[in-house]
Amino acid sequence: MSGILVITEQSGGAWHRVSQEALGAGLELGRALGVAVRACVYGSGASVAAAELAAYPVEQVIALESPLLEAYTADGAALALEWLVREEQPEVVVMPHTYQVRDYASRLATRLGRALLADATGFRVEDGAAVFQRQLFQGKLTGDFVFETPGPNFVSVQAGSFRAPEAGAAAAAVETRTPELDAARIRQTPEAPFREADRAVDLTAAERIVAVGRGIREEGNLALAQELAEALGAELGASRPICDNGWLPMERQVGSSGQTVAPKLYVAVGISGAIQHLVGMKGSGCIVAINKDADAPIFEAADYGIAGDLFDVVPALTEALKKARG
Amino acid sequence: MKILVALKQVPARDSLLRIGAGGCWLDEADLSYEINEPDAYALEAALRLKEQQGGEVVVLTAGPERVSSSIREALAKGADRAIHIEAEGLEGWDALGLGRLLAAAAAAEKPDLVLTGLQSDDAGSGQTGVALAELLDLPHATIVMAVEAAEGGVRVKRELEGGWFQHVSMPLPAVLTIQSGINKLRYATLMGIKRAKTKEVKRVTAAELGVAAAPGLRLKRLYQPQRVKQTQFLAGTPAEQAAALVEKLRFEARVL
Known part of the structure; x- marks a missing residue:
């Protein structure tokens, strides 16, 4: 069990904006702890996004693809990423704190017997271990948190808390992986996203x-x-x-x-x-x-x-x- | 339909928060408590579903003796009965531990639907409901704005980011985490308050449920956030403050 795995979020090949910040957080944590950082991208369009991800200073990029990940479901994401985490055995998994992560990440962490440190705003390293900050009481107070369990441990990072990294020159290796998923275990049936009626103000x-x-x-x-x-x-x-x-x-x-x-x-x-x-x-x-x-x-x-x-x-x-x- | 509503009692919204001795949690001496706001909306959604379809609403909560006031409030609003998991020091438990505690009590109830708020106003990690779903091996949806019965299950409206929404269907039983503000909260009636006194509150301890604290995530220290931005506070009477601000906005920030 070693290293950091950053799970980024994209849709149809386009990044969710907090994804780069999560990547930045993963790279900072990797530098601070002296461990390697891998990055993963899942769902429809993953291979397009993976090629872009490879330009960042990560050791490896994994594109997780499956027909069962075409449309996002909480069960599908949790099962596919559980498969990946068990295969890759990272010490820390870093995610952006998006609505999608809020939907599936606790399910993923629970399946691995772990709690998720949600919505982290920063970290520092004390005695070789990371101490993470997150806000409590709706931002009125801040807490320092530490993991008491061995890896894999899970962290999601708040938008605007970490700097997006610069893309470098050396291209990381991209690997496409297909998780073993059982369609019967995906219980949600999603419909297409929509917006409410026209807006009068912008x-x-x-x-x-x-x-x-x-x-x-x-x-x-x-x-x-x-x-x-x-x-x-x-x-x-x-x-x-x-x-x-x-x-x-x-x-x-x-x-x-x-x-x-x-x-x-x-x-x-x-x-x-x-x-x-x-x-x-x-x-x-x-x-x-x-x-x-x-x-x-x-x-x-x-x-x-x-x-x-x-x-x-x-x-x-x-x-x-x-x-x-x- | 049997609907289980998981409620959390949290410090009241406008509480003055003081750090307690030891620096790991609040000084609870002067705090008043209330039902976590998103959980109040989950309870309201459950009561409305029961009114439409019949069935039973069971409230599930964990905490020390003080949570009895929130249980009474929920029963007075129309919940049929309650389960109180008696436990001290739950602020030291992470969401996975709390999920295990709630799941142990919820499993025996075999509910058709479990509703809870999308997050708590205190810890705010937004995970307990989802962890509970996984531990009960039930499908779930988060940030739910509306719930309707569908063939063999439910169809819910989920909130996505930036003004987008999505409908998702799933079979029952299921766990839904409810967004604040999706309905109008009812007040307890005098009759409701009277009736609440005769309703069943089952008490059970964490030990009886076979769940012990085993935090994977520990809060080491709780503190006031350090200011990262230098805020210029403007002093004086309201008129002086207003005049000073206009001056700053015109000549310093140059946004007027």
Whole structure:
């Protein structure tokens, strides 16, 4: 049992963006522990993606292909990757923390009698062993975790936590492998992915966004945020609970389950900053956070912070903007 | 249809979180607790399925005596009975261990459907439901937005990333992890609260279930995150803060 196996995610030959970051995490971990890194890609289009993966500084690339992996299923992915992990015997398996990984990875780890260290944000090496960080309590606290079990151990990494590696010159060997899968053990029947009805706004194109969260308390108070948005020439966005309540349409939701935005200015009003929201906006140019709790994780991401009652601060800000514009 | 709902009790959402002695978990002295929000939506989905199709809703939870308040709340909302796995120190268990504990109690119930929230608001690893499915050898789907009966099983709407969705069908019994906000949570009625007192709560210990703690993943230390970004906090009255921010946005960040 040795080395690191990075399981990347792609669809039809196109990478999931966190895949390169997982590869980066695997390579950093390999360097820190002084062990070899292999990378794997599975599903329809795997051979196309594998050729690209071979340009990165990995020892070997494995394309895992099977007619039973054409359309993603949790059972199919867990069984195929269990087969691979048993064949390859890696010490650590690194994955991107995507929705797909959230769907199958615990099943895979459980089949091998292991727990998954989900959504890691970093690691350091202490006494030759990796200590991983992950967030708890929706980002309010951080925990240091260690594995107590021998390999294979499983880690998934949070989007935006590790740097994607540079592609090198030397091409790694690519090997295509076909797992032994029994169709009868794949119990999910998936249908084609779809989007809901047409969107009226495209937040991803907005230059400025005022986003509102739970702190606004009532639907009637949304007018405060709306007025601020108008004074700034911004679109109105929201965190998940606001859209769940039906106060704003889903298309205005920012975060992992909604839009990923990167406007020049992002003003977060009454948003505490759960991980799921932060991943959708932390690439914004300038981030302003207004929140009554000075310890709220949103301030982690903010350039400018106002720790105060939004019901006092937001009207004052709208007023100040109007004054500044004359 | 017999529906098992796995609930977790977690510190209330707006709790002030203080690190406890030893630095490995919270100081629990002043904490108040509530049903993990995604689990509350799983319970609501179960109650709605029962209303449509008949059957029974059984609540399954693990934890110390304090979790009784969450069990009572679930029973008051309409669950038929509950199983309380009595255990201390579960914060030190990883998702695989918790999955084993829940699976040991769930297997004997032979449910048609197991519902739970997609993740907990405290540890947030989003794994227990999936591990439970594997340990019970049942098919599963995660991040479920809607559940409908289909021939020989269920058809669910799953949330994918970036506004995409997908329908997936599978035979029953199955395990589904439910997304927050997919329905409107009901309040317990006075009648419901009264009735809850007469409903069965079966108590069982981890030892009786034959499951012991064997963490593969250990939390060494819990701490406030270090700031990676230098946030400029603006002080003063709201009007002063607002004026200072406008100034910064115009002349420093140049985004106005």
